[in-house]
Amino acid sequence: MTTSNQTWKERGARLAAGLMFASLLLLLAGCTLFNRPKPDPWAAYRAGLAPLSQNILDSRSDWPRYSLDLQIDPETRTIQGSQEVIITNDTQFTWGDLYFRLFPNLPHFDGEMEIASVQRAGRPLPFSYAADRTAIRVAPPQPVAPGASLTLDLIFSVEAPAPTEPYVLFGASQGILNLPLAYPVLAVFDQAAAAASEPIPWRLDMPATYGDTAFTQAALYQVTATLPSTFTVVATGVLLGRTSSADGQDTWRWTSGPIREWMMTLSPDFHVVSTSAYSTTVNSYFLSGDEVTGNEALQIAAAALRVYQDHYGRYPYPAMDIVASPLQYRGMEFPGLDLIGLGLYRQRTQDLEFLIVHEVAHQWWYNMVGNDPVRTPWLDEGLAEYSTYVYLGAVRGQAAADNLLANRWQTPVTYARNNGLDAVVNQPASAFGAGRYETIVYAKAALFFHAVRQEVGDDMFFRILKAYVQRYRFREVQPADFVSLAERLSGKSLAAIYNEWVLSYVTP
Ligand SMILES: [Zn+2]
CATH class of the missing domain: 2.60.40.1730 (tricorn interacting facor f3 domain)
Incomplete structure (x- = not known):
């Protein structure tokens, strides 16, 4: 009996252990399944x-x-x-x-x-x-x-x-x-x-x-x-x-x-120098003989990337490239990559900084917050242009920023207004002609964003821009999206400012 009893006990214990083991397996299997x-x-x-x-x-x-x-x-x-x-x-x-x-x-x-x-x-x-x-x-x-x-x-x-x-x-x-x-x-x-x-x-x-x-x-x-x-x-x-x-x-x-x-841009003659801006690797690609300005381009781009991340929110990619290109004195933005005209590395080096910081700003205004650059070019150009003021204020001081505002935007817009050349900002690129395009789509649109900043104050202005990026990141905006977001966040009506700078024009 004892033996038998023990046998039954042993059997029972084995059965219990077996059941426990099976349940454990089921539990594990369940974990894996679910x-x-x-x-x-x-x-x-x-x-x-x-x-x-x-x-x-x-x-x-x-x-x-x-x-x-x-x-x-x-x-x-x-x-x-x-x-x-x-x-x-x-x-x-x-x-x-x-x-x-x-x-x-x-x-x-x-x-x-x-x-x-x-x-x-x-x-x-x-x-x-x-x-x-x-x-x-x-x-x-x-x-x-x-x-x-x-x-x-x-x-x-x-x-x-x-x-x-x-x-x-x-x-x-x-x-x-x-x-x-x-x-x-x-x-x-x-x-x-x-x-x-x-x-x-x-x-x-x-x-x-x-x-x-x-x-x-x-x-x-x-x-x-x-x-x-x-x-x-x-x-x-x-x-x-x-x-x-x-x-x-x-x-x-x-x-x-x-x-x-x-x-893609290709050359058998690209040289590269690199640095970092916060956690982003910044690369400057230039041609032989342009080492000095290639290095300057690198430092400018890294500084701009830091300023814009402080004011607009995170840059999303691990790297950003600034690349010398046969674009004379101009630049062109692409995602994570900006082309800068060879003439700015060689003849017009005094404009190198302005061109680079404009193009770097397009990483937010064009690439992240998208818009139709053919029908509503002012949406990205106005903010990329205005960003140069934000950069200069942070890096070179308020006097340098104010100088830019007066000389680059106010003077040509005032001239246009006094000479019958003013135009509605919110129009397709084809409405302006090459002569007026930059004055209206870049300078006048930048003055619109400056007027909004003056109305809502610095803190609210940059809160609005950060929210604008968050809300429309990798989507496309319509002309009224910025204003309606800015009005909602600031609690102020911006209709008069929008009408004055974007929807109407002045005749002498
Ligand atoms: Zn641009």
């Missing part, structure tokens, strides 16, 4: 953002995504490209046709982009050129309903020019090859045009030659480019790796967080 981390849909893009900004990716489940594979021949200035693009219809309207912009075919870009094929799931889709070959219309197999996604594969080629002019934004000049927008970019769907039943509710505007080129929406990019190893490529996005092959070709791989467009 707590298994969801796969991160944006894992491939996280390296494109600074650690503290990676949560921006989680704010959307429908980021547009481009995967580009590019063979670049800098000698012939040609690209053979393929791209996969994943698009989600984030509007209230069903999309019948889709439009992609082919910006290299703009008359003032003077390039040639051809589409060889558009496919969905291995099947060719019909497409046709539109808007003077600066777009293609693609007919999906069925309309794309709101919320629905579509994956397309495009094969294309690009040829860039080598003009003799001193200003070359697209093409080769002075040992540098600029390749902005050298891939088919999804056009922006125009909900107002769709509501008005316009036949083509997509933005297919032809930009003015003196304004910015492209209205684009933020997307995520993965890009691979193969080209001769003698070239250095500076690109938007973060470089993941560069591998060399026996035939003298290098393959470069990048990823990106949300950026408004993909840009």
